[in-house]
Amino acid sequence: MRTVVKHRTVGEVMTSEVVHAHPGTSFKELARLLASHHIGGLPVVDDDDKVMGVVSQTDLTRRQAACGRTGSGRDRLLRALSRIAHTHPTAIPALTAGGLMSSPAVTVHPEQRVVDAARIMERRHIDRLPVVDEEDRLIGITTRRDLLRVFLRTDEEIREDVAGALCLPRPTHDADGLRIDVRDGIVTIEGAAGPETSTAALTRAAWRVDGVIGVVNRLRADRRDVSPVPRIEA
Structure with missing residues (x-):
């Protein structure tokens, strides 16, 4: 009898509850979302939940560094984002998610294989992939950490x-x-x-x-x- 090898799919490892933003989300609110949820980035969606782009920690800290603040490493980035989130609005750049995001976003579908998603991340030098349905609406997100769990097999x-x-x-x-x-x-x-x-x-x-x-x-x-x-x- 032939054994059928089951490949893990993105839909099996993705996170369904996704922290996201809209194009008009402010710089300060983006910093608050990233710091409070301890995440490295989030997708930006339109009013129809279609993914427009992705904003990462480095997008925000790079902009803040241009204003005289610097930081490196995950912990320092989170501390920097926390400071930004508690800074008076007049002291931070007047930017929104629409102006900071990387666009167009690289996305995957839930039926794609985990190994294929991992190769996309490696090739594009990114740490997260929004997961979309057949109409490109956001339904989840998968990160390098999610994919790593699949490869931690005995x-x-x-x-x-x-x-x-x-x-x-x-x-x-x-x-x-x-x-x-x-x-x-x-x-x-x-x-x-x-x-x-x-x-x-x-x-x-x-x-x-x-x-x-x-x-x-x-x-x-x-x-x-x-x-x-x-x-x-x-």
């Missing part, structure tokens, strides 16, 4: 899923000339692949398993079933 769990992806009956025993070993998320596949088996296809199948961070291919071609070329006598 080696045994990963081994079982890799064995299923490669259609092996037992991940800890030799099967069809193959053996799987997983250490710290790195999968090693070794043994003899049959003449009808593509080693590249096996490697790709292992890479698609959630939690896999590397694949070492130690496969060798199995020539046992290949008939010898007949010798032609002169």
Whole structure:
């Protein structure tokens, strides 16, 4: 019986209750939201809940630094935001979320795989992704921390899923000339692949398993079933 490997989706790990802002939300209110909820950023939505952009801690502190205040590190950023939130309105920049946000926002859909969302974050150098429905309305948010939970799987769990992806009956025993070993998320596949088996296809199948961070291919071609070329006598 073939084991079906279930890939975790964004919808399974996202946070549904999202702290968000509107384009007219003031600089001071943005600072208060980020500081009070201890978050690194939030989406900006229009009146129809469609995502327009994202405002982060660094967007606010960078603007404040231009006015003579600086800060670095998560704790210092939060303290800086807290100070901004309690500063008299006349002493802070007269900006709104619409003027500070990064736009257009990079978003994902709930049915997308967690591994794909992680790759988007890495490629775009961002820490959070608003999750939207088919009409681009905000329904959740996912962060690097949310995605990291998926990759904090035990080696045994990963081994079982890799064995299923490669259609092996037992991940800890030799099967069809193959053996799987997983250490710290790195999968090693070794043994003899049959003449009808593509080693590249096996490697790709292992890479698609959630939690896999590397694949070492130690496969060798199995020539046992290949008939010898007949010798032609002169």
